[in-house]
Amino acid sequence: MLGEFELIQRYFMPLQEAHATAGIALENGDDAALLVPQAGQQLVVSVDTSVSNVHFPHDAPAHAIGHRALAVALSDLAAMGATSRWCLMAMTLDKRIFSGRATAEQWLSGYAEGFHALCQQHATALVGGDVTSGALTIGITVMGEVPTGQALTRAGAKIGDVIAVTGTLGGAAGGLALWRQGERELSHPLLARYLLPQPRLAAGVALRGVATAALDISDGLLADLAHLRKASNVGCALEADALPLAVGLQETLGHDGAIKAALSGGDDYELLVTLTPKNLAIAQQRLANLGLSLTAIGHCTETLGVTGVAVSDYEGWQHFSGEAP
Amino acid sequence: MLGEFELIQRYFMPLQEAHATAGIALENGDDAALLVPQAGQQLVVSVDTSVSNVHFPHDAPAHAIGHRALAVALSDLAAMGATSRWCLMAMTLDKRIFSGRATAEQWLSGYAEGFHALCQQHATALVGGDVTSGALTIGITVMGEVPTGQALTRAGAKIGDVIAVTGTLGGAAGGLALWRQGERELSHPLLARYLLPQPRLAAGVALRGVATAALDISDGLLADLAHLRKASNVGCALEADALPLAVGLQETLGHDGAIKAALSGGDDYELLVTLTPKNLAIAQQRLANLGLSLTAIGHCTETLGVTGVAVSDYEGWQHFSGEAP
Numbered sequence: 239m240l241g242e243f244e245l246i247q248r249y250f251m252p253l254q255e256a257h258a259t260a261g262i263a264l265e266n267g268d269d270a271a272l273l274v275p276q277a278g279q280q281l282v283v284s285v286d287t288s289v290s291n292v293h294f295p296h297d298a299p300a301h302a303i304g305h306r307a308l309a310v311a312l313s314d315l316a317a318m319g320a321t322s323r324w325c326l327m328a329m330t331l332d333k334r335i336f337s338g339r340a341t342a343e344q345w346l347s348g349y350a351e352g353f354h355a356l357c358q359q360h361a362t363a364l365v366g367g368d369v370t371s372g373a374l375t376i377g378i379t380v381m382g383e384v385p386t387g388q389a390l391t392r393a394g395a396k397i398g399d400v401i402a403v404t405g406t407l408g409g410a411a412g413g414l415a416l417w418r419q420g421e422r423e424l425s426h427p428l429l430a431r432y433l434l435p436q437p438r439l440a441a442g443v444a445l446r447g448v449a450t451a452a453l454d455i456s457d458g459l460l461a462d463l464a465h466l467r468k469a470s471n472v473g474c475a476l477e478a479d480a481l482p483l484a485v486g487l488q489e490t491l492g493h494d495g496a497i498k499a500a501l502s503g504g505d506d507y508e509l510l511v512t513l514t515p516k517n518l519a520i521a522q523q524r525l526a527n528l529g530l531s532l533t534a535i536g537h538c539t540e541t542l543g544v545t546g547v548a549v550s551d552y553e554g555w556q557h558f559s560g561e562a563p
Numbered sequence: 564m565l566g567e568f569e570l571i572q573r574y575f576m577p578l579q580e581a582h583a584t585a586g587i588a589l590e591n592g593d594d595a596a597l598l599v600p601q602a603g604q605q606l607v608v609s610v611d612t613s614v615s616n617v618h619f620p621h622d623a624p625a626h627a628i629g630h631r632a633l634a635v636a637l638s639d640l641a642a643m644g645a646t647s648r649w650c651l652m653a654m655t656l657d658k659r660i661f662s663g664r665a666t667a668e669q670w671l672s673g674y675a676e677g678f679h680a681l682c683q684q685h686a687t688a689l690v691g692g693d694v695t696s697g698a699l700t701i702g703i704t705v706m707g708e709v710p711t712g713q714a715l716t717r718a719g720a721k722i723g724d725v726i727a728v729t730g731t732l733g734g735a736a737g738g739l740a741l742w743r744q745g746e747r748e749l750s751h752p753l754l755a756r757y758l759l760p761q762p763r764l765a766a767g768v769a770l771r772g773v774a775t776a777a778l779d780i781s782d783g784l785l786a787d788l789a790h791l792r793k794a795s796n797v798g799c800a801l802e803a804d805a806l807p808l809a810v811g812l813q814e815t816l817g818h819d820g821a822i823k824a825a826l827s828g829g830d831d832y833e834l835l836v837t838l839t840p841k842n843l844a845i846a847q848q849r850l851a852n853l854g855l856s857l858t859a860i861g862h863c864t865e866t867l868g869v870t871g872v873a874v875s876d877y878e879g880w881q882h883f884s885g886e887a888p
Contacts, residue, residue, distance in 0.1 A: 263605055285704060327610070370612045453594050
């Protein structure tokens with residue numbers, strides 16, 4: 239069996255060499271990492287845990303597990319308009335993965351590959367970690383920066399603001415349904431939406447100064463919208479017909495199922511934003527330059543609550559209860 | 564059953580109100596926390612995971628579990644000479660704790676109490692977290708600061724330096740042995756050493772500019788000394804008779820067992836430091852002002868390896884293998 243130090247040395251230390259080391263005064267390998275924040279920036283930090291068979295299927299490809307655990311954490315930085323700089327990984331590994339050495343190595347190198355690739359894509363350095371033994375659980379702390387005063391929060395939406403979402407909705411719920419039906423081909427667009435979500439970091443940065451509020455859709459549109467409504471003290475009038483459904487979603491789940499997935503399916507990791515009507519076109523142009531759509535799906539109202547969709551049918555999905563949408 | 568949001572709201576959000584909010588631009592409750600590092604400081608970050616029945620007994624008092632999970636993480640900041648400022652908590656909760664609501668509330672409020680008290684003691688604000696369902700696992704990311712260039716690392720020990728340790732050794736191993744024998748009284752000094760370790764943050768700060776190298780003793784003296792030897796490229800001559808044994812350790816484990824616990828027992832969370840001979844008295848005086856002893860236990864040598872103790876008998880304890888010392 240691999241010990242903790244050997245495992246970190248073999249699979250996770252090399253990840254750093256390929257990264258920009260700007261801002262790292264002392265790397266992983268001492269008691270803690272020493273980092274150098276930039277002047278004029280605020281630090282943006284968040285932690286997310288991915289539990290096997292709660293947040294991802296235990297038999298998902300290892301590289302997808304590595305990618306996904308980091309992606310869901312980075313998505314919170316995207317929602318703040320931050321750029322990502324550093325991350326720490328606390329991984330609890332199920333000993334059963336190590337019953338055969340070859341399998342353990344395959345799994346770990348696959349995991350590291352998926353994790354590493356997404357780190358590189360977002361210039362994020364792995365600066366600390368801890369590997370323990372137990373039920374497979376991965377906790378990722380991400381740290382980024384945003385110029386002082388420019389962070390996107392949940393609290394800035396005003397009455398009359400347009401509500402918009404990046405990309406498409408419901409794809410992750412569709413992918414989960416397909417996985418449960420036995421689909422294992424990661425090139426299937428819906429399965430990729432579930433297992434290989436893309437944190438919208440560049441979109442978050444592009445929306446600085448334009449969006450009045452933002453958060454990421456991890457628990458489902460309506461559940462996350464509830465956080466925004468509460469923080470901003472506004473209501474929301476949605477247009478069900480305007481929801482940008484993921485390609486192929488209606489074919490997989492039917493019309494009603496697709497609408498339900500778009501409203502309540504978690505794990506899409508798109509950004510949900512509000513903007514003044516005159517800024518919508520500006521934001522759409524900026525995101526188009528990134529190859530990403532921004533679709534208006536309603537507007538903020540003085541009357542609290544949500545109208546335009548049958549809310550009672552589509553309660554939000556809390557990961558903690560572990561139920562699928 | 565309590566949902567994630569309700570649980571965080573009830574047990575963890577109130578923790579912040581009692582804390583200094585200096586350096587927090589936006590608290591927990593948005594997608595991420597916004598923090599304000601101080602000019603002239605480097606950021607010191609580390610993550611530690613505590614797994615039920617690997618790092619602590621599942622039936623330990625809840626307040627001790629909360630205290631201990633944070634303490635072991637803070638100990639890494641102490642080892643860098645940093646002051647602690649912020650932490651994030653990723654907690655995976657075993658659903659069985661929630662089978663009876665009253666029990667769940669008792670457990671959670673006890674946990675929060677232990678966690679909270681240690682946060683207050685070290686002026687550390689809980690700025691982010693994630694609560695998920697699964698096997699009980701607690702991952703704590705800690706963030707502190709140290710003036711640029713003043714961090715204590717593992718790499719600065721020089722030939723001729725004195726090797727010293729704060730406090731006493733072996734107490735946690737003795738406490739674990741007592742726990743296994745059925746002892747449940749936390750006021751027992753050895754049990755307290757195991758379940759309620761004290762991170763030596765004030766000592767780490769006091770040793771800035773005096774210690775040439777430092778790390779915390781989490782895996783056992785010899786195992787952690789090996790990290791220091793490797794990073795500093797020195798050998799170590801230890802004096803077995805000089806080891807500061809925890810009070811009551813010989814009575815509990817016998818003479819040989821006490822020496823073995825001091826050399827190889829993990830979880831003491833004392834600091835292991837090196838200093839020039841002339842700085843030893845200065846460091847001892849500074850730590851005496853904090854009510855803490857600093858005991859010389861050997862010196863650094865040109866010849867690599869360890870002499871003075873029967874090393875082969877006392878191999879280090881890796882948490883990952885899950886074996887008790």
